[in-house]
Amino acid sequence: MSATASIYTRFKSFANGAIDLLSALFLPIIALLVSTGILKGIFILLTVNHLVTEGTSTYVILNAMSDAFFYFIPVFLAYTAAKRFNTDPFTAMLLACVLVYPDVTQLMKAPGAGGMESVEALVRSLAATMGQAGDGSAVATMFGNVGEAGSWQGPELFGWPVGQVMYPSSVIPILLAVFCLQYVERLGKKIFPDAVRGLFTPPLCIIVMIPFTLVVLGPIGTWLGALLGIGYELVYGLSPLVAGLIVGTLQPFIGMLGLQWGFFPIAINNVAVYGFDTLMPLFGTAMFAQAGAALAVALRSNNKVFKTEAFSAGLIALLGVTEPAVFGVTLRLKRPMVCACIAGGLGGALAGFFKVSAAAFAIPAVTTLPVFMGPSFVWYLTALGIAFGLSFILTLVVGFHDVEA
Helix, strand or coil, X not given: CCHHHHXXXXXXXXXXXXXXXXXXXXXXXXHHHHHHHHHXXXXXXXXXXXXXXXXXXXXXXXXXXXXXXXXXXXXXXXHHXXXXXXXXXXXXXXXXXXXXXXXXXXXXXXXXXXXXXXXXXXXXXXXXXHCCCXXXXXXXXXXXXXXXXXXXXXXXXXXXXXXXXXXXXXXXXXXXXXXXXXHHHHHHXXXXXXXXXHHHHHHHHHHHHHHHHHHHHHHHHHHHHHHHHHHHHHHHHHCHHHHHHHHHHHHHHHHHXXXXXHCHHHHHHHHHHHCCECCHHHXXXXXXXXXXXHHHHHHHCCCHHHXXXXXXXXXXXXXXXXXXXXXXXXXXXXXXXXXXXXXXHXXXXXXXXXXXXXXXXXXXXXXXXXXXXXXXXXXXXXXXXXXXXXXXXXXXXXCCCCCCC
């Protein structure tokens, strides 16, 4: 076997292992993921059609019903990951609860954000900072601020700088934390006598893992997301077509890893500075491709339960909520994910080539199409159609290993 073939085999094995791991972690909560996705879709329709007014008590309660699962998903994943990594699930859940604790979430918000209550508000604050002079302030705000004398101005823990990361709705930080938690727990079981092991091991785990997650593990995704966002701007400046191809292909993995927070501030800042944004249309082609693949799976699958889940996930993806389609269908089956990435990339390349833009920041969906109306709106619809249709057809042609009943 040649060196190239050996490297390819190892990479393929690693990729399959990572996909299988993510699928296994989400499998126990797939039904809940799809169900709350349906609630979120209904809530979006009620809001868009002005049947529910933003800011009212009805809006707050319905939003909580549709968004609570996504907001607290680190807690659910902590349980499934603990089962997978053979560590105590309740200690893992407590670790996740600390990360999404309201006061910790408030602490992670950018300086000057005041009483902002939502992640969207945080993103808008970051975007506003990115519109300032090119003095690195955007990066400073993303990771905490550095004062004139080089002193850290962001959150800290016993003098250690804490990266400003929004843990609600995140995936990767808690998975990394639970993976490391198993080794700390093993250490506790070794050093503590049997009589007090159950009493002292959980506190040891929390005392060690919370600082390690806040200082090291959590910021990794944010840093990488910010670097990817800067890379996008550079590539788009050189070739919008290539940028569209890359973003359209990789968007599912960007969302999967929670790296979208490095991109959203750029999109919002583009609207604030230039009056339009070219990034979100590229996300849209990838999201519609996921919808096409999920609906194709629903059409071809012989498993009645899974067919219903895939159909619901596909419809919800058209409303801008792709998590059920990604984690519940395409990633789980692998081949549909490949088909969706290919179709999303080609659709993104077309949207990039014709410089499709949005007049405001909005998550791409059927309900937000008016935001993208402009000189290239026809080409945006064409790009979405290609992404959706090609993904649908490729999934039907390529096929997949169906879920057993």
